[in-house]
Amino acid sequence: MKRRLIATGAALALAIAFSTWLNQPELAAEDIAPATGASATLEQVTAGEYLTRAGNCGACHSAPGGVPFAGGRRIATPFGDVYSSNLTPDDETGLGRWSEADFYRALHLGQSRDGRLLSPAFPYTSTTKISRADSDAIFAWLRTLPPVAQVPPPSTLEFPYDSALALRVWRALNFRPAKAADIAAMDRGAYLVEALGHCGECHTPRGRLGGLQTASRLMGGPIASLGWDALPIAGPDPAESADRGDAERAALLKTGVSRRGAVSGPMSEVVFHSLQYLRDDDIAAITAYLRAQPLAAPPPAPRVPQVSAETAKAQRREGATIYREHCESCHGGEGQGRPSIYPALAGSRIVNAVSATNALRLTLAGGFPPSTEGNPQPYGMPPFSHQLKREQIAAVLTYIRSAWGNDAPPVSVIEVERQ
Amino acid sequence: MLHHDALLPSACRVSMRCLSTVTRWLAAGLLLIGSAARAAEPGTADPMTERLAACAACHGSEGRTVGDTYYPSIAGKPARYLYAQLVNFRDGRRQHTIMAAMLANLSDRYLGEIATFYARQPHAAQPVFDGATAEQLATGERLTRQGDPARKIPPCQACHGEALTGVEPAIPGLRGLPVRYLDAQISAWKQGARRATAPDCMGQIAKALTGAEITAISAWLASQPYAPDARPATSLPAPLPLDCGGVLP
Known part of the structure; x- marks a missing residue:
């Protein structure tokens, strides 16, 4: 009898603890200062436009070909698609009836005006670190947009990921609102990287349930559902000398190209819509902060089919021929590229990444770096998906990944087929 | 009624000042390319050729494809038509995975310069298609030249020019x-x-149109010779029979 009582009591206590954990009482305790009702100043609106750029809000909150900030862009996740919300001041479908306090609650707590919890596709694990003053400025600028009536399509999340319970569990596991003291303690570089820029949302790998793996903070890894790998960004760039590293990384972020490299894939979008507009001192703050970050554990290596030494040897022989015919005229006989025009392949981070994903995507589909003020007419990489056979793609990449001091595993035909 | 925002990138639609953006970018492109061509030493390739090597992979060197291919020749097409297509691919009104990814992060200005570059390239003579049946040719020619007034289908020439070589600045040749x-x-x-x-x-x-009619029109059009010196017409002989958002005044 007594034992039964203890068991029941323990179960009850556990249930209460679980439901408390699930309900995140710290959220209810958060003190969100009410809106002042004062009208925004011109300085606030101007600052808000810049901060909105730095946060790259427009990239997700605008559909291709749609009205900017009216939402509706499809955001693919491993659990289904979600669609971005309308940030224009439309009363019925946008933020028309919101106050600054409502807006800050969304950024800081991931909670909508009506109390609904927001999907973590909206990166509130980072936006929680945005200061109230900056949140108010962003809101003030958004209020200047013409209102557009547009409701995003419903999300297509699969069961159980579409349930409120799943969202609560995810939040309890992965989300803590930032403390005011921690926000105030960040320097400019930390604030731009960790809060506004939300760099870690892609550059820190995610676990199976989509939580950020902080043990590998800023060490890159696959971006689920985009099909690209984020590069590691913590610490100095190993391909650059210590005295040039910051300048080269700054050029890459500001213009899309550096002396030896170019951004590609989803990072092109970030430079195109956001980073090219940042002031030089902010870019410098970002590069200084990234360089100072400790190297954490690399993300787990991708599981790829093994290539036998014999096959790799044959691939390298064939790849060298393919390289001379198709690649050398731009990337050079020694993989040296041409400064700020064609990326160097010798020593390249993309080429030497354990995962061949980005190298494969670039070779198959080609692409342009973004056109920016500093590099308005970028040179493009041709797509080779219909010029070279899968075996040839695997061979030439295996060659490039072992030539000129490069050292990365060979690429199998199956990896090419998976793309 | 003609829609001014037809060719405008989304970012422009919020501002009336942007209404002439297309015209300005295209003019800027022409100026830039013009001055680059003057500055270049004889025998030096236009740097745009090298910048656009990615395009040549499918559309051929300087935008000319010849013979048995799916990819269209883009050399010599009207500049504003090309610009509109680049924007349409980028903004999702035309679907092509590689084109969309290529253009996703290119500025309106660069797209204007790319369009101007290809519009200035001479096109190549094309072999005519010889696989059409007599019936297809008859149907195709009738619909192309006369349309079908009962079904409110205008003839192709009404918009694409008497010689079907397009009309400057925005209507493509066929x-x-x-x-x-x-x-x-x-x-x-x-x-x-x-x-x-x-x-x-x-x-x-x-x-x-029915599927068979589309096949017939395509077969007839591809069976017509295309003289290397053919150029888009400079103006329409009559107002367009339909309202077209893709055509600026």
């Missing part, structure tokens, strides 16, 4: 294109996979 490309594009319009800015006149016309 000669010298691969038969597979023509068929795929008109069919895509019929199915809504290819769109222009509303009012989408080609969409209306294509939806009124």
